[in-house]
Amino acid sequence: MVILLPLAGAMACFLWPQRGVQLGLVSALGVVACVAVLGWQVVEQGAQRYAVGGWGAPLGIDLYADGLSLLMLMVTAVVGLGISVYSSGYFNRDKARDFWPLWMFLWAALNALFLSADIFNLYVTLELLGLAAVALVALAGGADALTGAMRYLLVSLLGSLFFLLSVALLYHSFGSVDIAILAERVEPSPAVWAALGLMSAGLLLKTALFPLHFWLPPAHASAPAPVSALLSALVVKASFYILLRLWLEIFPLANAALAQLLGLLGAAAVLWGGIQALRQTRLKMLIAYSTVAQLGYLFLAFPLASIIGWTGALYMLLSHAAAKTAMFMAAGNILRFGGHDRIADLDRVVQRLPLTVTAFGLAGVSIMGLPPSGGFIAKWLLLEAAIRSGQWWWGIILILGGLLSATWVFKVIGYAFTQSGTPHESRAVPVSMEWAALAMALVAILLGLFASWPLVLMEIGLPFGGEVAG
Amino acid sequence: MSWNAGLPLLVLASSLLPGLVIFFLPEERVATRTSLNLAGAALKLVLVGVMIWGVFHGHHYETRLPLLPELDLVLRADALSVLFVTLSAVLWLATTVYAIGYLEGSPNRSRFFGFFSLCVTATVGVALAGNLITFVLFYELLTLATYPLIVHRGTEVARRAGRTYLIYTVAGGALLLIGTVWLYTLTGTLEFTARGFLSSLDESQHRVLVIIFVLLIAGPGVKAALVPLHGWLPQAMVAPAPVSALLHAVAVVKAGAFGIVRVVYDVYGIQFAASLGVTLPLAIVAAVTIIYGSMRALFQDDLKRRLAFSTVSQVAYIVLGIAVVGPIATIGGLVHLVHQGVMKITLFFCAGNLAETLGIHKVSEMNEVGQRMPWTMVAFTVGVFGMIGVPPLAGFISKWYLGLGALDAGQGWVIFILAGSSLLNAAYFLPILYAAWFKAPADTWPAERSFGRRETAWALLAPPLVTALLTLALGLLASAPFSPLQWAHFITTLEYAP
Amino acid sequence: MGAFYYDSGIRAVNATLSTFLLLSVPGLPLLLAFPALRSRLYWPCYIALLPALILLTVPMGVSIELPWLLLGSGLGIDGVGRLLLAMSVLLWTAAVTLLHTAKGKTVDDRLTTFFLLTLAGNLGVILATELVGFFAFSALMGYGFYALLVAGGDERTRRAARVYLVFLILADLALFEALLIAAATTEDLGFEAVRQAMAQSPSSTLYLSMVLAGFAAKAGVWPLHFWLPLAFGSSRPAMTLLLGAVPVAIALLGVVRWLPLGETSLPALGLIIQGMGVVAMLYAILAGVERAQLKMLPAYATIFATGLFVTTLGTGLNDPAVWSRQGNLAYFFIVSLGFGVAVLVVTIGWLQARYHYPAKPEKKADDSSPWFERWPSAVMRWAAQMGVGILPRLRAAWRAKVGRLRQVRAWQRILDGCERSLQRWTFAITLFLLLASVITFVMAFVGVSS
Structure with a gap:
């Protein structure tokens, strides 16, 4: 139901392009409602497992929902709703005709991905996701966007290919693609090593972990604003989700050195992304590099490997999704309003878009990890995990990353207060776009004030249960 | 939610809500904005009054909201927080009146007053914080809320000052955060407790505790402008006068000093801190700050810069009072928290008046200004003498207790620091007075605005006069019940009781 | 029973009256110091002196406790206090008259304010019954007098005032330290209690030196006298008239009130102090002869007199018994000093007006200050060097x-x-x-x- 509704929406939008906006919004609301129902169910009854078509594992397609996937669904729903509202004002009629079906399609893929219980399913949804995303990037038109899209397509296909290879290897070895069954059967052998190596590498590429991040900034920066928001907030997170799932369930045999390696790459990403973000002269490029840095944070949880660490990383994911969406939306508004996003010339624009700047600022607070915001809670948890496990150096990376992002956020915000010269001609920005950005930023802030509820949610079905024993 | 649990929240909301509403007010609705501001300030004052009464009679005000699974957001009114909350509430009212007069007709007022209210909210939150994480939360909020105020003018200089401010404070906040988390992993609690909650920890962890102490002091130390972390303060002078006044007297600098008080008393416990051997270095840092700040102030021609360096020096008194371990010095430090606020805000109001009415920014332009603006300069004079510590003004009381406390604790060297600082204070303040009252006047003022028969607008004149009167009253009536001095006595008996 | 009620009623009335009276002695001048409050009054300066005059007519000693004031304060008057108060009232009246005649009817408004502030401080000091009150009022008096000197004076007086200010600040610092020492020793800061406590205290030598140094700077005792000749050289007779009574006499009063004289015996310190007093007298005579300028005469006379006082003080410290027997003479000495200086000033002023002495060319030494007078500026220069030279480097x-x-x-x-x-x-x-x-x-x- 969660999957089918956006799919149906996509079809509907495709069939009746004139009514795309209304249909899209209606189905977005529908999905949110469905997720809410599912959430209620999970909270009441614990983790859920459905066998689609009544076949059941190991042969059929299983859907599985625990706290982790529920949370991902929810964040997708919230961000998706925001993006839908935003897009309703953003695209003109032509673009809208293409956008809405693709976007609904992507949403369906995402939901399916988060609910999948076997790795082949994961592959399929991942592939669907990638294709939809590439199409969306290309939507902007123009040489930049096309290059970006092509590069993205290439990367996406490569990553999926590696993933598929490893799925085949695993299926060959153990005769199943169901995660739970695999977790029971898996045992060290060269085939498994190769499979896991391939799989991880593919996913890392898709998650854009440093130094495999190079494709991300151009793709994200050249896409239309809602699409950039979508990519940054949700699409890259999907592959991280897969990695996390596999890591927690199938990889318990992975050793500490590997975890440290991932952490190291994460740390490098935090610093590299931060520094590169500072060097950018274009707002959207800057935000895109900040995504690279923020993704690095997620990987810091691997060496920490404690419940607090995982929770922190997940919380980072949530708040980053909301905050980054808000940021890209704000950037979109600015771009729409002033016709450019050169940081040095921002002052004339931002002063006349107070709501947008507020949204940017609030999102920035979360990205920097200053209280009160989701980013702060996440940072607190990660820091606590780092110190508790005696690996304080990760904590220092966290703090440094925060300082770097503070620097660039305020570099932008500072222009909101300078006295502007002559204002140049501008295009009006629809109210819905401004408020959507602000609402997303508020979500990021509220995540910091009401942290206990999502944290409880994460515990459902004990996704990190294995760690307690280990 | 019962009344006792809701009151701290109400105190917070009385400035938060007007602030949020003001953000969305159109620029032209001056009357609505003004009345919202004043109503919020007055309401806060009333609520704080109720709170004082309640705390004195042993009521327990505490708001507790879940933040993380085992950590709550706690707002609690104890004797110490009430001291600071009262100061904030009183001076906020004065500053609001002043700011309304000061910014009349200038652009972006809704934004300004919105952040202004937010800033006070954060300050009150810092004051009411009942555990370290709540403190951190509001402390960072304060950083964020103050930035727009500092860059309000929007000039290139302002932006640079804002950047400096951020670099310092965000870095300081990061240190504070590390310290806090570290402490949490050691103890599992962050609740402020009278006489600290760390003394039960194992002997082997004392080295770590010292490092954490450094982190926890360095964080607020940035805002309290302890040398060498003071660099942002003189630069932040580009802010409009009401902001500087609030910054120096209540909000940022005081929040830092207050944080240090909290860390020393309610996290470590003064006796435990002394046994760790961290108080003497702290006292030395404070002493160096006092002397260094005064030395730098001597050579500033810009009036507000001179005042800023004077703040650097004066706020360190508070830290000194705490670091000289002993009940009497503590009274001195705590009472200076209030006294310095009242005196310094007077001085900044006056400096703002000079700038706004006559366009005077430099000491060298102040010749004979006492003739043109007698009331402003009377208030300024009172403030200056208070700062030097001339009896019977407020500054004398603080210095008296600081000196006496140092003698009491057997740290005679502090006396010399106090004497040297008084001397330097006199050396950089009295020439201003001399110029203002006795030197031959300049032909024209840099940029004079006429206010008819009055020397300046009433909204600009009333606040400094009121605070100057307060300076006098705080000194003269120091022994009256409910004076800050008596309240500091009250707090100290709690901290040092057996 | 009725008598009892009557009695207590009287006492209550008495208490209220004396509180009111005592408070108004320094309070009224303070109030009148606000220009707005005195703008409708004729002769505000004389009116300001009225409460003091009334207090002088009250035959008995009165005193009140003001626990809410400062750190717990009090005001009161006793026999010697009355004497001093009388002197002050007289001299201030004279000064007011001079002030008015000097400039005709239109007295500078600001000058009147400073005048009244100084007056309030002066009267308050005499009435203070404990150290903090004394200190506070003397600070008011000191800064007020400084303003008076600067506001009314020529360039020369201003220079005197600046030097005076430096000494004033240093003196206040020293006295503040002394106060702290006293407060650390005893809870009660009344004069009598402090005298007794300090007599036994181990830190009495430190206390003694601080008090002496502080008040010596205020009184212009040699070798801290530089400002005195300069100030006497000023052209305002009203100011010079007060010089003896205000800074000098009150500082000496402070010495008598603060020190545990007649209770402790400190032979070594006493001897040194005695020696300094003698040197001071010699210096005064020498310098007076050297710079034989009629106008300067009161200055050197003052230095001589304070030297004499210091010598006596040294004797008193040497042998407490002498002081206990003759100590009260000190008050008379102070009073006569105040009067003496005033009389001298007036006489010389009259003589000058009458005969118009040809002004001798002033000696160079008079204007260029001696080395020991230059150290404050040296310190400033050094600090400037620090701030401007080294820090930027x-x-x-x-x-x-x-x-x-x-x-x-x-x-x-x-x-x-x-x-x-x-x-x-x-x-x-x-x-x-x-x-x-x-x-x-x-x-x-x-x-x-x-």
């Missing part, structure tokens, strides 16, 4: 260091290059990196299982 060094750090940008540019090249050969690099990571992972897994 340090800062420059720091800047240079930062500048070197800026060159970090060079390798940041290299990093930029890396990033760009990463994006250029997308396909090749992707493949390469992927393979590399696959190999790493596989190695890692192999590492686990082996």
Whole structure:
């Protein structure tokens, strides 16, 4: 139901392009409602497992929902709703005709991905996701966007290919693609090593972990604003989700050195992304590099490997999704309003878009990890995990990353207060776009004030249960 | 939610809500904005009054909201927080009146007053914080809320000052955060407790505790402008006068000093801190700050810069009072928290008046200004003498207790620091007075605005006069019940009781 | 019973009256110091003196406790206090008259304010019954007098005033330290209690030296006298008239009130003080003869008199018994000093007006200050050197260091290059990196299982 509704929406939008906006919004609301129902169910009854078509594992397609996937669904729903509202004002009629079906399609893929219980399913949804995303990037038109899209397509296909290879290897070895069954059967052998190596590498590429991040900034920066928001907030997170799932369930045999390696790459990403973000002269490029840095944070949880660490990383994911969406939306508004996003010339624009700047600022607070915001809670948890496990150096990376992002956020915000010269001609920005950005930023802030509820949610079905024993 | 649990929240909301509403007010609705501001300030004052009464009679005000699974957001009114909350509430009212007069007709007022209210909210939150994480939360909020105020003018200089401010404070906040988390992993609690909650920890962890102490002091130390972390303060002078006044007297600098008080008393416990051997270095840092700040102030021609360096020096008194371990010095430090606020805000109001009415920014332009603006300069004079510590003004009381406390604790060297600082204070303040009252006047003022028969607008004149009167009253009536001095006595008996 | 009620009623009335009266002695001048409050009054300065005059007519000693004031304060008057008060009232009346006649009917408004402030301080000091009150009022008096000197004076007086101010601040610091020592010794800061407590205290020598140094600076006792001749040289007779009564006499009063005289015996210190007093007298005589200028005469007379006082003080410290027997004479000495100086000033003023002495060319030494007078400016110069010279140099060094750090940008540019090249050969690099990571992972897994 969660999957089918956006799919149906996509079809509907495709069939009746004139009514795309209304249909899209209606189905977005529908999905949110469905997720809410599912959430209620999970909270009441614990983790859920459905066998689609009544076949059941190991042969059929299983859907599985625990706290982790529920949370991902929810964040997708919230961000998706925001993006839908935003897009309703953003695209003109032509673009809208293409956008809405693709976007609904992507949403369906995402939901399916988060609910999948076997790795082949994961592959399929991942592939669907990638294709939809590439199409969306290309939507902007123009040489930049096309290059970006092509590069993205290439990367996406490569990553999926590696993933598929490893799925085949695993299926060959153990005769199943169901995660739970695999977790029971898996045992060290060269085939498994190769499979896991391939799989991880593919996913890392898709998650854009440093130094495999190079494709991300151009793709994200050249896409239309809602699409950039979508990519940054949700699409890259999907592959991280897969990695996390596999890591927690199938990889318990992975050793500490590997975890440290991932952490190291994460740390490098935090610093590299931060520094590169500072060097950018274009707002959207800057935000895109900040995504690279923020993704690095997620990987810091691997060496920490404690419940607090995982929770922190997940919380980072949530708040980053909301905050980054808000940021890209704000950037979109600015771009729409002033016709450019050169940081040095921002002052004339931002002063006349107070709501947008507020949204940017609030999102920035979360990205920097200053209280009160989701980013702060996440940072607190990660820091606590780092110190508790005696690996304080990760904590220092966290703090440094925060300082770097503070620097660039305020570099932008500072222009909101300078006295502007002559204002140049501008295009009006629809109210819905401004408020959507602000609402997303508020979500990021509220995540910091009401942290206990999502944290409880994460515990459902004990996704990190294995760690307690280990 | 019962009344006792809701009151701290109400105190917070009385400035938060007007602030949020003001953000969305159109620029032209001056009357609505003004009345919202004043109503919020007055309401806060009333609520704080109720709170004082309640705390004195042993009521327990505490708001507790879940933040993380085992950590709550706690707002609690104890004797110490009430001291600071009262100061904030009183001076906020004065500053609001002043700011309304000061910014009349200038652009972006809704934004300004919105952040202004937010800033006070954060300050009150810092004051009411009942555990370290709540403190951190509001402390960072304060950083964020103050930035727009500092860059309000929007000039290139302002932006640079804002950047400096951020670099310092965000870095300081990061240190504070590390310290806090570290402490949490050691103890599992962050609740402020009278006489600290760390003394039960194992002997082997004392080295770590010292490092954490450094982190926890360095964080607020940035805002309290302890040398060498003071660099942002003189630069932040580009802010409009009401902001500087609030910054120096209540909000940022005081929040830092207050944080240090909290860390020393309610996290470590003064006796435990002394046994760790961290108080003497702290006292030395404070002493160096006092002397260094005064030395730098001597050579500033810009009036507000001179005042800023004077703040650097004066706020360190508070830290000194705490670091000289002993009940009497503590009274001195705590009472200076209030006294310095009242005196310094007077001085900044006056400096703002000079700038706004006559366009005077430099000491060298102040010749004979006492003739043109007698009331402003009377208030300024009172403030200056208070700062030097001339009896019977407020500054004398603080210095008296600081000196006496140092003698009491057997740290005679502090006396010399106090004497040297008084001397330097006199050396950089009295020439201003001399110029203002006795030197031959300049032909024209840099940029004079006429206010008819009055020397300046009433909204600009009333606040400094009121605070100057307060300076006098705080000194003269120091022994009256409910004076800050008596309240500091009250707090100290709690901290040092057996 | 009725008598009792009557009695207590009287007492209550009495108490209220004396509170009111005592408070108004310094309070009324303070109030009138506000121009707005006295603008409708004729002769505000005389009115300000009225409460003191009334107090003088009250035959008995009165005193009140003001626990809410400052750190717990009090005001009161006793026999000697009355004497001093009488002197002050008389001299101030004279000064007011002179002030008015000097400038005709239109007295500078500001000058009147300073005048009244100083007056309030002066009267308050005499009435103070404990150290803090004394200190507070004497601060008011001191700064007020400084303002009086500066506001009404010529360049010469201003110079005197500046020197006076420096001494005033230093003196207040010393006295503040002394106060702290006293407060650390005893809870009660009444004169009598302090005298008794300090007599037994181990830190009495320190206390004694601080008090002496402080008040010596205020009174212009040799060798801290530089400002006195300068001030006497000023042209305002009203000011010079007060010089003896206000700073000098009150400072000597302070010495008598604060020190545990007649209770402690400190022979060594006493001897030194005695010696200083004698030198002071000699100096006064020598300098007086050297700079034989009629106008300067009161200055050197004052220095001589204070020298005499100091000598007596030294004697008193040497042999407490002498002081206990003759100590009360000190008050008379102070009073007569105040009067004496005033009389001298008036006489000389009259003489000058009458005969118009040809002004002798002033000696150079008079204007250029001796070396020991130059140290405050030397300190300032040194501090300026510190602030202007050394700090910027340090800062420059720091800047240079930062500048070197800026060159970090060079390798940041290299990093930029890396990033760009990463994006250029997308396909090749992707493949390469992927393979590399696959190999790493596989190695890692192999590492686990082996």
